[in-house]
Amino acid sequence: MQELSPKYDPKEVEERWYKLWEERNYFKADPASPKPAFCIVIPPPNVTGSLHIGHALNNSLQDLMARYKRMNGFDVLWLPGCDHAAIATQNVVERQLAKQGVTRHDLGREKFLQKVWEWKEESGATIMRQLRRLGASLDWSRERFTMDEGLVEAVREVFVRMYEKGLIYQGDYVVNWCPRCGTALSDIEVLHKESEGKLYYVRYPVAGFPGTHVVVATTRPETIMGDVAVCVNPKDPRYTGLKDARLTLPLMGREIPLIADSYVEMDFGTGALKITPAHDANDFEIGNRFGLPRIKIMDPKGVMNEAAGRYAGLDRFAARKKVVADLEAAGLLEKVEPYQNAVGRCYRCDTVVESYLSLQWFMKMKPMAEKALAAMEKGETRFQPENWKKVYSDWLLGIRDWCISRQIWWGHRIPIYYNADRSKQCAAHSVSEAALKLGVPETEVQQDPDTLDTWFSAGLWPFATLGWPKETPELKRYYPTSMLVTSWDILSFWVARMSMFGLEIMGKVPFEEVFINSLVADEHGQKMSKTKGNVIDPLTKIDTIGADALRFALISIETQSRYISLSEERFEAGRNFTNKIWNAARFMLMNLKGLPEGPITRPRQESLELADRWILTRLDDTVREVTRQIEEGRQVNQAANSLHDFFWHDLCDWYIEAAKARLAGPVEEGATARATLAYTLETTLRLLHPFCPFITEEIWQMLPHGEVPSIMLASWPQPGAASDPVAEADFKILSDIVYAVRNIRGEMKVDAKKQVTAILLAPDQATLSLLVAQKALLESLGQMTISGLSAGAFEKPKGAASAVAGAVQVFLPLEGLLDLAVERTRLEKEMGRFQQLIEAIHKKLGNEQFVSKAPASVVEAERKKIAEYQSAIDKLGANLKELPA
RNA sequence: GGGUGGUUAGCUCAGCUGGUUAGAGCACCAGUCUUACAAACUGGGGGUCACUGGUUCAAAUCCAGUACCACCCACCA
Numbered sequence: 001m002q003e004l005s006p007k008y009d010p011k012e013v014e015e016r017w018y019k020l021w022e023e024r025n026y027f028k029a030d031p032a033s034p035k036p037a038f039c040i041v042i043p044p045p046n047v048t049g050s051l052h053i054g055h056a057l058n059n060s061l062q063d064l065m066a067r068y069k070r071m072n073g074f075d076v077l078w079l080p081g082c083d084h085a086a087i088a089t090q091n092v093v094e095r096q097l098a099k100q101g102v103t104r105h106d107l108g109r110e111k112f113l114q115k116v117w118e119w120k121e122e123s124g125a126t127i128m129r130q131l132r133r134l135g136a137s138l139d140w141s142r143e144r145f146t147m148d149e150g151l152v153e154a155v156r157e158v159f160v161r162m163y164e165k166g167l168i169y170q171g172d173y174v175v176n177w178c179p180r181c182g183t184a185l186s187d188i189e190v191l192h193k194e195s196e197g198k199l200y201y202v203r204y205p206v207a208g209f210p211g212t213h214v215v216v217a218t219t220r221p222e223t224i225m226g227d228v229a230v231c232v233n234p235k236d237p238r239y240t241g242l243k244d245a246r247l248t249l250p251l252m253g254r255e256i257p258l259i260a261d262s263y264v265e266m267d268f269g270t271g272a273l274k275i276t277p278a279h280d281a282n283d284f285e286i287g288n289r290f291g292l293p294r295i296k297i298m299d300p301k302g303v304m305n306e307a308a309g310r311y312a313g314l315d316r317f318a319a320r321k322k323v324v325a326d327l328e329a330a331g332l333l334e335k336v337e338p339y340q341n342a343v344g345r346c347y348r349c350d351t352v353v354e355s356y357l358s359l360q361w362f363m364k365m366k367p368m369a370e371k372a373l374a375a376m377e378k379g380e381t382r383f384q385p386e387n388w389k390k391v392y393s394d395w396l397l398g399i400r401d402w403c404i405s406r407q408i409w410w411g412h413r414i415p416i417y418y419n420a421d422r423s424k425q426c427a428a429h430s431v432s433e434a435a436l437k438l439g440v441p442e443t444e445v446q447q448d449p450d451t452l453d454t455w456f457s458a459g460l461w462p463f464a465t466l467g468w469p470k471e472t473p474e475l476k477r478y479y480p481t482s483m484l485v486t487s488w489d490i491l492s493f494w495v496a497r498m499s500m501f502g503l504e505i506m507g508k509v510p511f512e513e514v515f516i517n518s519l520v521a522d523e524h525g526q527k528m529s530k531t532k533g534n535v536i537d538p539l540t541k542i543d544t545i546g547a548d549a550l551r552f553a554l555i556s557i558e559t560q561s562r563y564i565s566l567s568e569e570r571f572e573a574g575r576n577f578t579n580k581i582w583n584a585a586r587f588m589l590m591n592l593k594g595l596p597e598g599p600i601t602r603p604r605q606e607s608l609e610l611a612d613r614w615i616l617t618r619l620d621d622t623v624r625e626v627t628r629q630i631e632e633g634r635q636v637n638q639a640a641n642s643l644h645d646f647f648w649h650d651l652c653d654w655y656i657e658a659a660k661a662r663l664a665g666p667v668e669e670g671a672t673a674r675a676t677l678a679y680t681l682e683t684t685l686r687l688l689h690p691f692c693p694f695i696t697e698e699i700w701q702m703l704p705h706g707e708v709p710s711i712m713l714a715s716w717p718q719p720g721a722a723s724d725p726v727a728e729a730d731f732k733i734l735s736d737i738v739y740a741v742r743n744i745r746g747e748m749k750v751d752a753k754k755q756v757t758a759i760l761l762a763p764d765q766a767t768l769s770l771l772v773a774q775k776a777l778l779e780s781l782g783q784m785t786i787s788g789l790s791a792g793a794f795e796k797p798k799g800a801a802s803a804v805a806g807a808v809q810v811f812l813p814l815e816g817l818l819d820l821a822v823e824r825t826r827l828e829k830e831m832g833r834f835q836q837l838i839e840a841i842h843k844k845l846g847n848e849q850f851v852s853k854a855p856a857s858v859v860e861a862e863r864k865k866i867a868e869y870q871s872a873i874d875k876l877g878a879n880l881k882e883l884p885a
Numbered sequence: 886g887g888g889u890g891g892u893u894a895g896c897u898c899a900g901c902u903g904g905u906u907a908g909a910g911c912a913c914c915a916g917u918c919u920u921a922c923a924a925a926c927u928g929g930g931g932g933u934c935a936c937u938g939g940u941u942c943a944a945a946u947c948c949a950g951u952a953c954c955a956c957c958c959a960c961c962a
Contacts, residue, residue: 004921006921268962281960341962391889394887395958557897559899561898562889563956570910570911573911578924579924583922583924584922586921590920590921637899638900638901652921656920660919
């Protein structure tokens with residue numbers, strides 16, 4: 001048996017093993033494998049920098065699942081990759097250029113893109129390095145990028161298909177426009193934040209009737225120059241006399257009509273709404289209904305243009321100030337009220353978004369959303385936790401067409417081509433194809449300058465990364481993917497889009513299960529994000545505490561609530577745990593010398609002592625528990641806790657302590673303890689491996705492991721087949737023993753644990769204790785009441801009962817102890833059935849039978865059980881008397 | 886205006902389908918160099934499970950309502 005160094009050096013161990021695993025292709029999927037397939041595609045991190053702790057959590061969870069499934073006999077493909085993150089990345093690079101006083105326009109499209117690619121290479125490499133440090137068992141041979149050749153091909157193919165199907169269309173609409181980024185945004189890229197604003201009441205004089213005016217309330221007086229009408233509700237009595245009136249537009253002098261439309265709310269403001277079709281989405285629609293002109297008064301940078309008359313050249317906010325001042329001077333400003341409203345801001349740069357009329361590309365969403373909803377209803381995709389289904393379906397239900405074009409450079413160029421005068425257009429895969437379709441020479445063909453929303457390519461991720469549009473073996477085998485692990489904040493951005501694209505293009509949902517993980521917040525509950533600057537760098541953490549500790553800390557706080565807050569203590573707890581694993585393993589290995597060669601097997605039942613049986617039982621329980629917790633509901637934090645508690649509090653605190661006496665003795669005497677230790681350690685390491693891959697591998701290698709070269713290839717543990725009576729009575733027996741000893745010895749203040757250990761392991765001590773116990777026990781039996789056993793039909797005195805029951809268990813011969821353990825377990829089970837019985841009868845007969853008491857038959861049955869229990873105790877008590885003094 | 890989540894120990898939170906005396910980590914108090922581990926060990930203190938009502942033999946858990954705190958969604962200017 002080899003020995004472990006006294007100090008665990010995570011850095012050395014992690015580097016060494018990751019390299020080996022990768023070299024040996026353990027991460028590699030095999031589409032030709034006879035094993036069942038399990039596939040996760042990584043949520044591609046943005047190439048905007050490096051990974052934050054949220055990524056570390058997300059990827060720890062994916063790695064947990066990947067390793068768990070591998071050990072369960074699956075051929076696992078966990079596919080790595082990055083997202084080009086169009087606007088976000090472009091902004092990062094632009095900011096860098098700005099430091100040198102250069103804009104993207106100075107460089108020109110080609111040169112700028114070259115810069116972004118350089119940045120992408122750097123950031124992408126950093127991210128992949130971080131994932132490796134984390135221990136992520138990603139199949140690096142299949143790494144993808146949302147702008148690699150395959151994705152480019154997939155994007156074009158999807159676009160062309162959908163364009164030709166009429167699902168993608170172009171049109172002049174009022175869209176969300178970020179003047180800083182200089183591009184259109186989709187609805188969900190706009191964040192609405194409440195802010196203090198003002199509501200201005202402006203007088204619009206009625207033409208031909210000096211002295212009369214209509215007062216309009218607006219929050220955006222700078223758009224007055226673009227007004228083409230004032231609208232009131234047709235039912236509004238205040239304005240019935242003004243039907244067909246014309247108003248003079250303040251500051252501009254233009255005459256505009258007063259129109260009536262039921263869209264206008266009578267009780268807001270003055271009930272009169274100014275209509276600015278080029279700068280408000282609702283006004284745009286009303287304008288269309290009335291055939292009104294659209295007057296654009298700003299340029300794409302948010303600066304007023306010639307149409308704004310004397311305000312031309314002013315920034316929109318400066319224009320607002322000047323307009324208000326001018327209105328006031330002209331006596332047209334009736335009043336100004338403070339007003340709170342939700343101003344839309346760019347989700348990437350926080351600039352106030354402008355509603356702006358422009359020619360954009362849109363995708364029809366209704367038909368796709370319906371398919372996605374239907375698939376969800378049918379349960380083709382499961383959500384974990386399930387309550388996210390509602391958020392997801394609500395969004396799909398209220399979906400509107402998606403603005404997919406962006407006026408930025410970094411991204412997939414829209415595959416639309418025009419002839420010279422733009423009188424003809426087509427969607428095509430290439431210039432040559434476009435030339436053919438348009439019937440013009442290639443030199444005349446021009447491609448649309450816009451790029452696609454970054455979520456367009458992200459939406460294709462699950463099938464495009466598997467090779468689509470080519471029919472690859474990977475696509476055939478791994479689509480639909482098994483599981484998507486992601487956080488809830490991109491449910492509509494990404495998850496819904498993937499579902500819709502998957503159903504539209506592949507005819508199948510892209511994943512069978514969506515596992516939603518929490519967002520990581522700092523200890524003040526603040527969301528951690530790159531832009532906020534409160535991120536914890538996972539690499540720094542890995543450097544100081546090791547990847548396993550970080551992973552364990554993260555997994556054990558993942559409770560599937562929305563936010564989980566992370567503090568320094570959590571990491572310390574993780575580090576302490578890996579430290580404990582190391583030290584315990586070190587101790588065990590020191591004591592395992594002389595263990596037979598070959599794979600470790602479960603020790604033979606007949607040679608086991610109580611402590612051995614107990615730890616093996618707890619081990620079996622833990623195997624079952626952890627498996628269930630991972631399988632059912634992905635309760636990974638509970639699985640981590642189960643493992644933590646078993647390892648630390650059962651194995652280390654109790655079993656190892658109890659085994660020390662035997663291990664100290666002659667070799668033969670400790671053989672069973674040694675075999676049990678080895679088996680327990682080996683099994684536990686396998687259970688821990690998906691959580692803490694490195695340290696488990698390092699220790700596991702020190703144990704005999706037969707033909708299996710790595711714990712990665714070992715199988716997931718199965719609970720032992722043999723059922724042990726102690727197994728059913730579980731850990732509570734031992735805790736009862738502790739209390740019993742304390743209770744009986746009372747004022748003696750014994751060290752309970754040592755005492756129990758002594759009783760279990762040293763017969764002399766036990767005999768001694770028996771004598772002490774005898775008297776107390778017999779006295780106690782006299783007072784013993786039926787308690788703690790069940791329900792309200794019986795009295796339930798507090799106090800010593802369970803301790804006494806425990807005392808009975810300890811100080812009696814082993815057979816008696818087991819009998820009682822079995823009996824107790826049986827009674828506990830009876831309790832469960834008792835309840836079910838009540839429920840069943842309850843259902844049949846209705847409430848009146850059970851006003852306050854349980855039914856007689858049940859009470860009778862319960863009494864009988866108790867009597868049996870009592871007599872068993874009496875009998876054992878009698879045996880006790882006969883023991884030698 | 887709609888919706889979702891939360892409220893459990895000093896702090897951060899677990900607590901699955903109701904069931905013995907409600908748990909963990911950290912913090913706190915008193916001890917401890919005991920065959921690995923002081924990043925440890927032993928023992929201990931600390932909770933009217935937000936509130937009110939209901940269902941039940943039994944409620945932190947299920948139901949209804951209230952309060953407070955978050956968050957998300959929405960085209961009242």
